[in-house]
Amino acid sequence: MAPDRSPALRPIGVVRSPLTDRAAAPKQGPEGGPDAWLELDDNLLPALRSIQTGDRLLLITWLHHADRDVLEVRPRGNPDNPLTGVFSTRSPDRPNPIGLHPVTVLAVDGARLLVSDLEALDGTPIVDLKAADASG
Structure with missing residues (x-):
């Protein structure tokens, strides 16, 4: 029997942010996204090796x-914008709601990244x- 190759995602951590209200959150990070902590599972410490302050990451x-x-x-x-298919937008609402966030590392604290x-x-x-x- 062939191994199962279906997508199976498991979270590796959680975002800790002052943002709690979706309606009040900025549409994109550079439009007022705050600093936030990424709390990763402790068993992933080896995967964080070489990550340093100033690094640019895709979260x-x-x-x-x-x-x-x-x-x-x-x-x-914006109700004035034309109706558009989600695959040509960055809308969070979509069949597979995967978020892609370019961020800069401000601090590293064990398995946490600011x-x-x-x-x-x-x-x-x-x-x-x-x-x-x-290069990464």
Whole structure:
């Protein structure tokens, strides 16, 4: 029997942010996203080796408040914008609500990273982290 190759995500941590209200959160991190802590599972410490203050990372999250049935939106929630398919937007509402957030590491404290410009809500599950540049 062939191994199961279906997608199976497991959270590796959680976002700790002052943002708790989706309606009040900025649409993108550089538009007022606060500094936030990424609390990763302690057993992942080896995976954090070499991450330093100043590093640019791509944070991948599961947007757990998203509506997975939404297929069209008015970009940026603006009723004056034309109805647009979610695959050509950055809407959090989509069939698989994966969030992609470019962040900068401000501090490293064990299995916790303080990052800047994060628009994710408190309690958002973390799926993965990747180096933001091609050399990583």
